[in-house]
Amino acid sequence: MLCYQKKCRIRLQYAWKELWTALINLLKFLLSNESYLIKKHDIISLSTKVVNVFNLFITFGDTFLPNPGTYDELYYEIIRMHHVFDNLYSMALRYSNSEGQWKETAVRLTNALTNVRAIINHFSPKVDSWAATNHLSSLTEEQVLEVVRGNYDTLTLKLQDSLDQFDRYTEKPKETAFFTQLVRQIIVDVRADVTKANQEFTPQAFASVT
Known part of the structure; x- marks a missing residue:
C-alpha cells in the first residue's frame, strides 16, 4: 500500500x-x-x-x-x-x-x-x-x-535504492510444498488411526452381542 x-x-x-x-x-x-x-x-x-x-x-x-x-x-x-x-x-x-x-x-x-x-x-x-x-x-x-x-x-540524508520494491502476494508461496506434504501426512495418519480403531472395535462389538 x-x-x-x-x-x-x-x-x-x-x-x-x-x-x-x-x-x-x-x-x-x-x-x-x-x-x-x-x-x-x-x-x-x-x-x-x-x-x-x-x-x-x-x-x-x-x-x-x-x-x-x-x-x-x-x-x-x-x-x-x-x-x-x-x-x-x-x-x-x-x-x-x-x-x-x-x-x-x-x-x-x-x-x-x-x-x-x-x-x-x-x-x-x-x-x-x-x-x-x-x-x-x-x-x-x-x-x-x-x-x-x-x-x-x-540535514543530509542518503538516497537508498529499491525501497519501493517488495515481494508480490502469491496464492502459492514457497511454503506451499511443505504444507501440502504436511497435510497429506496428517490425512494418512488419521486414516491409519481410524482403521486401527475400527479393527479394535469390531471384535468387542461382536463379543458384547453374543
Whole structure:
C-alpha cells in the first residue's frame, strides 16, 4: 500500500503515528527477546524490513503523507525513541563484526539504519542545545517539533535504492510444498488411526452381542 501511495502520490488521511508506534514496539520486542528468537528466526532480516518502512517514509513521505506536520511527527517519533534504534544498531554491529551466519544480513541492517541514525545524530544535539539555552530540563512535543522544523536545511540524508520494491502476494508461496506434504501426512495418519480403531472395535462389538 505504501509503495502504491508513493507511486501515485496519494495522500491518505490516516493516523500514521499508530503505525510508527507499532513498528517501534515490534523492534523493542525483537531486541528484548533476541537471545531466544535468534535461534529460531531471522530477526535481523525482519528488523531490516521494519527499518526500510521507516526509510520509505523518510525518503518519500513528503509526497504521500497528508501534510507537512505529519512528516514532522515522523521525525519526532524517531528522535523520541532513539534508544530503540541505537540498540538495534548495536545489535547489528555485533553480528556484522562476527563470522556467524547472520553477518551478511547484519551488514544490510547496519546500512538500512543510515538515515535513521543521521536524523538522530543531527537533531538530538540541537534539541539538547535548545533546551539548555532556554533553561529547560525537558521539552514538550511542540517544542521538539519547533527545533525539527528549524533544522531540516542542514540535514543530509542518503538516497537508498529499491525501497519501493517488495515481494508480490502469491496464492502459492514457497511454503506451499511443505504444507501440502504436511497435510497429506496428517490425512494418512488419521486414516491409519481410524482403521486401527475400527479393527479394535469390531471384535468387542461382536463379543458384547453374543
